[in-house]
Amino acid sequence: MYLQDSVHASVLSPQTWPFDLALLPPTTYLVGGNVRDALLGRVAEYLDLDFVLPTQAVETAKLIAHRYRAGFVLLDSDRHIARVVFEKATVDFAQQVGATLEADLHRRDFTVNAIAYHPKPSD
Numbered sequence: 001m002y003l004q005d006s007v008h009a010s011v012l013s014p015q016t017w018p019f020d021l022a023l024l025p026p027t028t029y030l031v032g033g034n035v036r037d038a039l040l041g042r043v044a045e046y047l048d049l050d051f052v053l054p055t056q057a058v059e060t061a062k063l064i065a066h067r068y069r070a071g072f073v074l075l076d077s078d079r080h081i082a083r084v085v086f087e088k089a090t091v092d093f094a095q096q097v098g099a100t101l102e103a104d105l106h107r108r109d110f111t112v113n114a115i116a117y118h119p120k121p122s123d
Helices: 033-039 057-070 103-108
Strands: 029-031 046-052 071-076 081-086 089-095
Touching: 029 033, 029 071, 046 057, 046 071, 057 081, 057 089
Parallel strands: 046 089
Antiparallel strands: 029 046, 071 081, 081 089
């Protein structure tokens, strides 16, 4: 399931994120439980964001961690998954699995987590 800009909840708003949206490739999607929780109106004090990128997930995480002097953790070098740790947020970056976002979403553990939100405005 995709969501575009029609949904306005705090975690879906890049203004609430601890880094600049411009640092993400245009093909980046916010995925999983945080999207679900935003749609359900659930608000958490601590941001836990998960992004899928088709390429350079670890490199993007390193860039953001360096730019904001945040913590960086390589979670899985084989599957290209990294985490950036901010004071009030944890942001995971994962390399897309499969040729398309749809393929990546189909492999997720729970149907409700197979959800993606594209945070960048359409041109």
